[in-house]
Amino acid sequence: xxxxAEAQASLEAVLKDEIVRMYQEVADNPTxxxxxxxxxxxxxxxxxxxxxxxxxxxxxxxxxxGVGNPHERSDLQPGETVLDLGSGAGLDAIIASWRVGAKGxxxxxxxxxxxxxxxxxxxxxAGGRMECQxxxxxxIPVPTASVDVVISNGVINLSFRKRRVIEEIFRVLRxxxxxxxxxxxxxxxxxxxxxxxxxxxxx
Amino acid sequence: MFRLLExxxxxxxxxxxxxxxxxxxxxxxxxxxxxxxxxVMMTALKPRGDIEPAEAT
Numbered sequence: 001x002x003x004x005a006e007a008q009a010s011l012e013a014v015l016k017d018e019i020v021r022m023y024q025e026v027a028d029n030p031t032x033x034x035x036x037x038x039x040x041x042x043x044x045x046x047x048x049x050x051x052x053x054x055x056x057x058x059x060x061x062x063x064x065x066g067v068g069n070p071h072e073r074s075d076l077q078p079g080e081t082v083l084d085l086g087s088g089a090g091l092d093a094i095i096a097s098w099r100v101g102a103k104g105x106x107x108x109x110x111x112x113x114x115x116x117x118x119x120x121x122x123x124x125x126a127g128g129r130m131e132c133q134x135x136x137x138x139x140i141p142v143p144t145a146s147v148d149v150v151i152s153n154g155v156i157n158l159s160f161r162k163r164r165v166i167e168e169i170f171r172v173l174r175x176x177x178x179x180x181x182x183x184x185x186x187x188x189x190x191x192x193x194x195x196x197x198x199x200x201x202x203x
Numbered sequence: 204m205f206r207l208l209e210x211x212x213x214x215x216x217x218x219x220x221x222x223x224x225x226x227x228x229x230x231x232x233x234x235x236x237x238x239x240x241x242x243v244m245m246t247a248l249k250p251r252g253d254i255e256p257a258e259a260t
Contacts, residue, residue, distance in 0.1 A: 035231045045223050067242040068221035154242070156204070166207045173249040179213070180246050182221060185204055187239025 016111060016136075023065060023088055024112060031062075038065045043091065046182075047072060056094050057122045063089030066153035068182025071095055075180075079103040080148040083172060085137050085165075085181075086110060086155030090119030090130075096151065097128025106130035107147070109140055140168045147172045150179045157184040204245065213247035220244075 022034075037045060039062045043053055046069040053061050065088060076082060076099035084093040087108025097106045106123070108130055110116050116132035123130040135141035137152075138161050150169050159165050169179060208216050224242035226232040235241075 033227065035226055035228050037225075037227050046221065067224055068244050070244070073217075073244060073246050162204065163207050163211075166204075166211045166213075170211045170213065170249060175249060175251045177249045178246060179208075180244070182242060182244045183204065184240060185243050187241075 024115070034065075036065065036067075039063065042066065043069075048091075048095075052095055052098075055098075055126065056091055057125050060089050060091045060094055060119070060122045060126070064091045065089070066092065066182065067184055068153065070151040070153050070180045070182050071099075073180050074099075074149060074151055076100055076104075076149060081105040081146065082107070083140070083142060083147045083150045084108045084130075085140070085150060085152040085169070086158075087119055087130075087132060088115060090115075090122050092151055092153055093119060093130050093132075094123050094126045094128050097123050097126070097130050102129070107142060108132035109135050109137065109142065111136065137165045138168065140172050142172045144171050145174045148174060148177050150177070150181070152179075152181040152183065154183055156181065204243075208245070208247050212250065214250050216245065216247040218243050218245045 036042070040053060043061060043064050046066065048069055048071075070092060074096075076096055078099075078101040080100045081104060082096045082100055084096060084106065087093045087110045090108065093106050093108045097104070100106060106129070108116065108119055110119070110132060111134070113134045116134050120130060120132050133141045137155060137159055150173060156162055156165050173179070205216055205218060221242035221244055226235055
């Protein structure tokens, strides 16, 4: 591995730890203050239906840390298989499970094993059904051409290898499948100091 | 990201700005604005006739 590739791999490892740490903090301390809006306030800001927020488990809503509402254009249908990339505390996956119903399937993928366990329990509590796989968006632990829809909310921007992530999303989708994602984009190249600071990158 | 979706083989790519996105901390929001950072919603379709994804770089 070249020096540059080693440095990037090292930074990615640090970034991964910072991402897990930060979003675990949101889950453990939902009344805390972060760089971003989160919880019920953020979900309302992004147009999540009030009855969804009322019906979902309080901890899933309180730990919501998305940047928009991928359900606005996901058009999920009963019986579909949905992948929620970076499922986190689970609000989007739980809503997806309601929309695809008992004949559908929701798969969450997250870096954090404890978050995966939690979200499966929360989905069951909310009357839905989902499975969560621990893994990276750069190597999605889902079979090729097995998913009808990929949703994601504020996650892909956290990767240094966005092309790889998009290729993985393409791989897991069935032909005719679709995506509905919300994410952060930048009009200008970020400075190296931001790229090299995992805390800034992760926020 | 639009370009990445296109190069990978997605079609019918649509995007729209999330109008009410902003950072909570004012200093972070100011920095974000300086870099033109915003939240967008994107939808796209994988064609029914499969296309080989572009080589990873």
